[in-house]
Amino acid sequence: MLKLSNEWHTAEGGQQYGNIYQLGALTAAILDIRMLQLSEGQHGLREVYLDFVKKYGKWRPFDNDTFFDEFIASTHPEIRSFIKNHIESYTPFNYAAEFLPVGISYLPVVPEGTGNDPSLGFTIGPRNNEYIVEKVLLQIR
Secondary structure: OHHHHHOOOOHHHHHOHHHHHHHHHHHHHHHHHHHHHHOOOOOOHHHHHHHHHHHHOOOOOOOOOOHHHHHHHOOOOOHHHHHHHHHHOOOOOOHHHHHHHHOOOEOOOOOOOOOOOOOOOEEEEEEOOEEEEEEEOOOOO
């Protein structure tokens, strides 16, 4: 994930833009769920963002070399393994397990067609009076 996000501006990274965008959104959602679970619903990504806005403001950038350590210090020690496994390296998520705590049933479906159809990377649809994620289109190369 980190490698992809650092190379978004290169020719290869440009070809991966959709994957970077989609995987980033999924990673943030799962990180938020984990943080909210660890804090019993009190401290998620929104709260960390607001804390950092107060600390750094508009004109003071944070230090990239210490960002993850500072982020972890403002959340939970357990988040270190999440960052190591899913951001600094790529350990695939178990989407079914990750989204279960918030009531989302993940049912993997092999996409039909060429895979070049315009998409947000996932579709949500009703099934048995519930909304479910029907497809997640990620291709990590």
